[in-house]
Amino acid sequence: MTTDILRFATAGSVDDGKSTLIGRLLYDSKSIFEDQLDAVERTSRTRGEEQTNLALLTDGLRAEREQGITIDVAYRYFATPRRTFIIADTPGHIQYTRNMVTGASTSDLAVILVDARKGLQEQSRRHAFLATLLQVPHLVLAVNKMDLVDYSQERFEEIKREFSAFATKLDVPDLTFIPLSALLGDNVVDRSMNMPWYDGPSLLHHLENVHIASDRNLIDVRFPVQYVVRPNKADDPELHDYRGYAGQVAGGVLKPGDEVVHLPSGLTTHISRISTADGDVAEAFPPMSVTLQLADDLDISRGDMISRPNNRPVVTQDLEAMVCWMSESRTLTPRSRLVVKHTTRTAKVVVRDLRYRLDVNTLHRDEEADALALNEIGRVCLRVTQPLFVDEYKRNRFTGGFVLIDEHTNTTVGAGMVVGAE
Missing domain, CATH: 3.40.50.300 (P-loop containing nucleotide triphosphate hydrolases)
Structure with missing residues (x-):
């Protein structure tokens, strides 16, 4: 077994x-x-x-x-x-x-x-x-x-x-x-x-x-909301007031009765129930996919984050990240406009600066580089149009990693790892 x-x-x-x-x-x-x-x-x-x-x-x-x-x-x-x-x-x-x-x-x-x-x-x-x-x-x-x-x-x-x-x-x-x-x-x-x-x-x-x-053992509680579950009231009148928040646990352990905070609102509440496809569970941990029910009716939507009140991810629109560029048809340059997909949140992003390009053979940092081409890796500064809820990649791969998407072709053009946030 x-x-x-x-x-x-x-x-x-x-x-x-x-x-x-x-x-x-x-x-x-x-x-x-x-x-x-x-x-x-x-x-x-x-x-x-x-x-x-x-x-x-x-x-x-x-x-x-x-x-x-x-x-x-x-x-x-x-x-x-x-x-x-x-x-x-x-x-x-x-x-x-x-x-x-x-x-x-x-x-x-x-x-x-x-x-x-x-x-x-x-x-x-x-x-x-x-x-x-x-x-x-x-x-x-x-x-x-x-x-x-x-x-x-x-x-x-x-x-x-x-x-x-x-x-x-x-x-x-x-x-x-x-x-x-x-x-x-x-x-x-x-x-x-x-x-x-x-x-x-x-x-x-x-x-x-x-x-x-x-x-x-990612001890920081992280639960990116993927989908808001609202059953059809006509199918089951008992579900008239049901509202659940589905997603995959990205860190920590969640239990009914735990106090949690919703981001970006900052409002706190308690978990009243945790459900899976096989029924209710007493706790949820990575990488379980579950549905949470909360004690209070908050305005929560896809892309939001649930965490502990005293242990929150960084809420930011400015990121520093190591990016591996994956596009053959275009390069990454300062002022490039892209789409970032981070956990369950998608937003537009602009490249503010390319700090350096890294030679992965010698580990030399080329601070004069002005672009990243296919398979090249560099440190970049990004400005996102709406807040992301991030941790450093070395702390949590799920909330520290993201992909970059070409907004015109909808193809993935880069993969990033958060190394800092402002």
């Missing part, structure tokens, strides 16, 4: 073995159908490969297989008796930085693969930085293809020292190093007999046991 869900992203340089690693996890956990395995075995034989190419389990399109690259974020699922896993397999190419941001934004853990022969590459450092920028709390550096360096402890320790030195520049709460061979299965599911010098866990054992409950 599964106990909880672990979301993790895999990243790294091109051809470091991400797809093979995921294929090995899917294969060894018996999470693929026989016909899928048969198709992969046939393709492997057609190519003249001696072993079944497990990477083909994740490179879904034939065109991608022919190119030999993975070009998008592929979400995969598998389970063990301890946990259910959701994997975001992100591409390694520099032009797909936005895909890495998408995959890591909801992850509990990131696995950065490194080819033992090549050592750290620019993409390795870039993806490690992006994972820490996105506040992924657990990082695993998986030194892959150890079979091609004769399972050398010296080579593993060399890469470990190099990455540890780089990690001192980053905010990495939890860092683990694992030597493995995704192709042969060494230290992926079971401990390898080929590396007796390694006394740590296999990758799957680490994934099953890494502690994530405290990472999600």
Whole structure:
């Protein structure tokens, strides 16, 4: 019986073995159908490969297989008796930085693969930085293809020292190093007999046991209102005065009787009832979707926020944020006009200033930059047409993250993380 869900992203340089690693996890956990395995075995034989190419389990399109690259974020699922896993397999190419941001934004853990022969590459450092920028709390550096360096402890320790030195520049709460061979299965599911010098866990054992409950312990009560529920009175006269506020809990624990404050009005009231699709509950916590009933009749609408009276988010129209730009057709510049989608609130926004563009390879800040192009990241100042209820991203991903939308095409053009508010 599964106990909880672990979301993790895999990243790294091109051809470091991400797809093979995921294929090995899917294969060894018996999470693929026989016909899928048969198709992969046939393709492997057609190519003249001696072993079944497990990477083909994740490179879904034939065109991608022919190119030999993975070009998008592929979400995969598998389970063990301890946990259910959701994997975001992100591409390694520099032009797909936005895909890495998408995959890591909801992850509990990131696995950065490194080819033992090549050592750290620019993409390795870039993806490690992006994972820490996105506040992924657990990082695993998986030194892959150890079979091609004769399972050398010296080579593993060399890469470990190099990455540890780089990690001192980053905010990495939890860092683990694992030597493995995704192709042969060494230290992926079971401990390898080929590396007796390694006394740590296999990758799957680490994934099953890494502690994530405290990472999600967002103590600040945050409840963005998504929908106001007003049943049809004609269907049930008893619901004549029913008014509920539906949404997903973004932080803290809510219970009937709790005092809460409504934003932006600042009026306080008490929770009288908490309901779900399965009936009433005694408490609600992230990421539950519930409907609240309040003791008082307040003027509440979509986009409003419910929190504790003495622990409120910042109410502001001026934000400072790190933004990853995702548009190929336009750039982000000062005075750009966009739409911001933050929790359940949508508003127009203008870019007041571009503070700097960040080189994710060297961490250099280019304060002379005047625009952000596709996949570039920078710190910007935004002015919103109506108040948002925000926390810093490092404190709460839900209320600290947002997306930017082109108001003419309605396409997502950027993802942002709040670092400050005025």
